[in-house]
Structure formats: structure tokens, C-alpha cells
Amino acid sequence: MTAPLLEVVGLEKSYGAxxxxxxxxxxxxxxxxxxxxxxxxxxxxxxxxxxxxQIRPSAGTIALEGRDITHLSPLQLxxxxxxxxxxxxxxxxxxxxxxxxxxxxxxxxGTLLRRxxxxxxxxxxxxxxxxxxxxxxxxxxxxxxxxxSYGQQKLVDIAMAFMSDPVLVLLxxxxxxxxxxxxxxxxxxxxxxNQARRRSFVVIEHNMEFVxxxxxxxxxxxxxxxxxxGTPAEIRANxxxxxxxxxx
Amino acid sequence: MTRRSHWLIGGGAAIVLLGAPGLLRSxxxxxxxxxxxxxxxxxxxxxxxxxxxxVSLGHxxxxxxxxxxxxxxxxxxxxxxxxxxxxxxxxxxxxxGLGFPALRVQSIYLAFATLGFNVAMWLVMxxxxxxxxxxxxxxxxxxxxxxxxxxxGGRAYYYFELAVAAALGALxxxxxxxxxxxxxxxxxxNPIRAESLGIHVQAYTLLAFAIxxxxxxxxxxxxxxxxxxxxxxxFSLGASFLxxxxxxxxxxxxxFGPALGAAVGVLxxxxxxxxxxxxxxxxxxAVVLLMRWLPGGLVSIPDRVRARRAGAAPTTRGRT
Numbered sequence: 001m002t003a004p005l006l007e008v009v010g011l012e013k014s015y016g017a018x019x020x021x022x023x024x025x026x027x028x029x030x031x032x033x034x035x036x037x038x039x040x041x042x043x044x045x046x047x048x049x050x051x052x053x054q055i056r057p058s059a060g061t062i063a064l065e066g067r068d069i070t071h072l073s074p075l076q077l078x079x080x081x082x083x084x085x086x087x088x089x090x091x092x093x094x095x096x097x098x099x100x101x102x103x104x105x106x107x108x109x110g111t112l113l114r115r116x117x118x119x120x121x122x123x124x125x126x127x128x129x130x131x132x133x134x135x136x137x138x139x140x141x142x143x144x145x146x147x148x149s150y151g152q153q154k155l156v157d158i159a160m161a162f163m164s165d166p167v168l169v170l171l172x173x174x175x176x177x178x179x180x181x182x183x184x185x186x187x188x189x190x191x192x193x194n195q196a197r198r199r200s201f202v203v204i205e206h207n208m209e210f211v212x213x214x215x216x217x218x219x220x221x222x223x224x225x226x227x228x229x230g231t232p233a234e235i236r237a238n239x240x241x242x243x244x245x246x247x248x
Numbered sequence: 249m250t251r252r253s254h255w256l257i258g259g260g261a262a263i264v265l266l267g268a269p270g271l272l273r274s275x276x277x278x279x280x281x282x283x284x285x286x287x288x289x290x291x292x293x294x295x296x297x298x299x300x301x302x303v304s305l306g307h308x309x310x311x312x313x314x315x316x317x318x319x320x321x322x323x324x325x326x327x328x329x330x331x332x333x334x335x336x337x338x339x340x341x342x343x344x345g346l347g348f349p350a351l352r353v354q355s356i357y358l359a360f361a362t363l364g365f366n367v368a369m370w371l372v373m374x375x376x377x378x379x380x381x382x383x384x385x386x387x388x389x390x391x392x393x394x395x396x397x398x399x400x401g402g403r404a405y406y407y408f409e410l411a412v413a414a415a416l417g418a419l420x421x422x423x424x425x426x427x428x429x430x431x432x433x434x435x436x437x438n439p440i441r442a443e444s445l446g447i448h449v450q451a452y453t454l455l456a457f458a459i460x461x462x463x464x465x466x467x468x469x470x471x472x473x474x475x476x477x478x479x480x481x482x483f484s485l486g487a488s489f490l491x492x493x494x495x496x497x498x499x500x501x502x503x504f505g506p507a508l509g510a511a512v513g514v515l516x517x518x519x520x521x522x523x524x525x526x527x528x529x530x531x532x533x534a535v536v537l538l539m540r541w542l543p544g545g546l547v548s549i550p551d552r553v554r555a556r557r558a559g560a561a562p563t564t565r566g567r568t
Contacts, residue, residue: 052444054440074443075444086444092434092438094501095434095437102427103427103442106427107446108446112451116423116426116428118426118427120427
């Protein structure tokens, strides 16, 4: 049996008396697209940020490829091959789109001193051009990222997470604020990346259609706890989920 | 600005700077040399402030350490050519030390930390008479020679400073086009995102301070040779504020910004001398007006003109 890529066991995060994340356990298999859904305030982003080292969990363990990563910093996680996007746009607005992609992976190549004497693109130009083409951003490659439309910036943001060829990417609401016409495009891109490179993703998203079409399994969180985990069909048929979240 | 316009501006500036001493009297050449000292110092501050996004109000302390390093070593019988690298290296190490508060505090708190550093260093310069000569300072600091060519004359020293400024400008240009430059910009624009991409925020923050400080150390060494007298007054807090102003007025985070800003800080007060007792007031008003109309600094003028022609709002380059 294949070992999980990411394994979260009994994760908790408390703020005083409030338990934002309460004993969450799940695992993500290699090549799997794993969705996380739940109403606002259910603890999805807190759980996400705990896994990503942005906040320190109160209890529980997190393992990547069998190795404990519970208290690693975002920097260390990035170097272990964990990529991420944030809920709000996080591109570097003053840099060109191509430079945004290059900066997303440059620290994964060579030592600090070698990077001082390296070529401007640190040998990442070809990889950046490949992703620019895949994300249909070639025409705006040399424009400042801050000058692009919201949807294009969102694509840059997602492409950045894949530049360093991470083993696991956590995407926090990749469709938030995006024009409905682009949502299908983002889904297809993620499916292509998943199939071509057998990359695993964890995706938080409110767009139910997007999650159901994209994800292999879905975790439903309510009030900091896991309500259900299953395939999209199982989640759709789950009475508890229907009552607590999908009821309408 | 495009690469072509960078080369055009650079080439035009080189012609003017090489030819200017032939058209100026000795005081004019001295003023240009004084301006070059601040061009070098603010190049470093621009890296710290404009590219890496850190606040530093302690830059004059590094200028002072550089100047005193050369003056003390030359007084002890050593060459300027030993003093120059010692000044840069000592300031680099001190810059690493000053960078540490930036790992813990940001914005106004970091400003106060660096401000405290400047005050402490200034007090050392003023009170440690056995080392610095106290308020009497160190006199008769010599000027160096190079390959048998004396740099004691005003014009020769100006060209020496110009060569050093050009070399350091080229080095900075290369640095900013390396992955380091991109990491500095990422750190300035969004440190949380930068860290999530594997950029070592602590290492780059310290490097931004240290390299910026080393530039100020070299500027201080040039200052010592230019003025030939080193005492604490030019390295007080006021000088740090003035250098910060130069970076912002010129255009933080732009290659040519410090040169323009240093011209405003050094040359503009001289041009306003016609206002006699009011010249510093006129200088203050000019700076306020510049900041009101050009928040992106003098380098943003072409962008503003283009934006006005296109009927769109101008974009502001860089950040302070």
C-alpha cells in the first residue's frame, strides 16, 4: 500500500478558550487532489496555516513523506518542496510576470553565494517560459505583475507556486474573486499539472462545482472539526454534510 | 525606464561629469566631489531602503566610521589604500549588527533602533578622545596617490572619486540584476510571500544592511580624503535624515535616484544661496513641494509626463 504524502494527525489550534481547529486528522496520497470545504469560520485557513508553518499548532503532528514537519517554518517547508498560494493575491507587483516566476524558484538553486554570481534568471528562464505558456501568460511576461487584471494576477500567483516543482501544493481559494469564465481554465490547468507531473494538491475553495469536478477526495470542516471525508459522490450523498453545509 | 534610456542617461551623465571640472572653479569642483561622496553613501542606503524596504536612520554613523577608519589608520602611518578596505569591511560587520533589530522590529520601531545606533556612534566619536580626537577631530588627513599619480589636487581627487563611484555603481547594478536583487525586491514588497517561496528573509535583510553600510564606509573614506579633517559634526543624526531625504527625493528603489537626490541635498542649497539668510527655508520649501508633487521622487518625472500624455494616473516606482 502506498504511504501518504501528507499525514495530519490530531491537529489542534486554540486561541484562549476558542478551538479554531479541533483534532483534525487526514492524509493526502501521492498524486491526489484533496479538497477542503466548510462554511466561513470553520477553521479551514487556520488548519492550512498550521500545516504550512505560518502559525504554530497547539497539538497534533504533521508529516510529509513520513518525516515530521510539525514545527517547521514556511522557509523550511518551501525547501522541503511544499508550495502554496494565499487567500489574497500575493504577487510582487513591481516585478515583471517572468521575474515573479523566477523569484518563486531561484532560492531552490545553488548556495547564497553562488546566486550572487549567477545569471539573472539563475538558469530558470526555460522553466518560467514553459509555465508562462501553460498559463497563457506569455503575452504579458514582461509587464509588471501589478498592472495585470485580477484574474491574470491570480494565474501568476498560482504559477509561482509550481515554479520550484514542489511535491505538494496547498492552494487557498484559487477561484476567489476570479471571473466565472476563468474558473474552468484554472481547473483544467490544475488537472493538467496533476496528471503531467503527478503532483498532489490540497485545495480550499468555496466554489462547490469547482471542488467536485477537480478533487479526488474532499474533507468537510465544521466548527474546527472534520465532519466527513470522502469522494465527491460520497460527500454529495452524506446527510450530515447536507444538513450542516450543503443543505441549501 | 527602458534599458536604452538607461544607457542614454548614463552616457550623457558620464560626458557631463567628465567635462564639468574643466568649466568650474575650485569650489565648484569641491562641491561636485562632496556630491559624489553622498552619491556613494546614498547608493548603499538606497539598497537598504529602496530595494530591501528597511528603514535606516543610522547611515551617517557608517559614513563616520568610514571616515574615522581612514583618518586613524593614516595618522598611525598606514596607507589610504589600507584604510579604504578596512572602512568598508568594518562598516559591513557593523551593518550586520545593525541589521539584527530589523529581524525583530519594523517601520517606526526599526527607525528608532537605527536612530539610537547613530546617536551611540556619534557619542563614541565625540567622547573617545584617545581614539578620535573628540571634538577637535583628526587633522591633516592626507590624500592618496595611485600608480605614481598624486591625487592631492582638487580635480585629480574629483576624478578619483568619480572612478570609485562609477565602479561601485556598476557593482550595485550587477548585484541588483542578480538573483539577490530580485530577492531584495521580493522582501520589500511582501516578506511573508517571499519566505513561503524559500527566500531567507533574515539573511537578505542582514545583507541589505551590511552592503548598504559598506557603501557608506567607502563614502566616509572618500570624505576623509576630500575634507582632510574628520570631526563628529558631519556624522550626526541630521546627516542620516538628510541622506534618507536624498534617497526619497531622488526616487527610492531606482538606479539613478540617489544621484539626483544627492544633488538636491548637496547642490540645491548652494544654488539657493542667493536667498541669503532664507536659503535653508527655501530648501525646505523646495523639498516639501517636491514630495507633494513627486512622491515617487525625481526619477518618476518621465513616468508622470508619459502618464499625463496618456491621460492616466501615474504609477509610483519603488517604495520607501
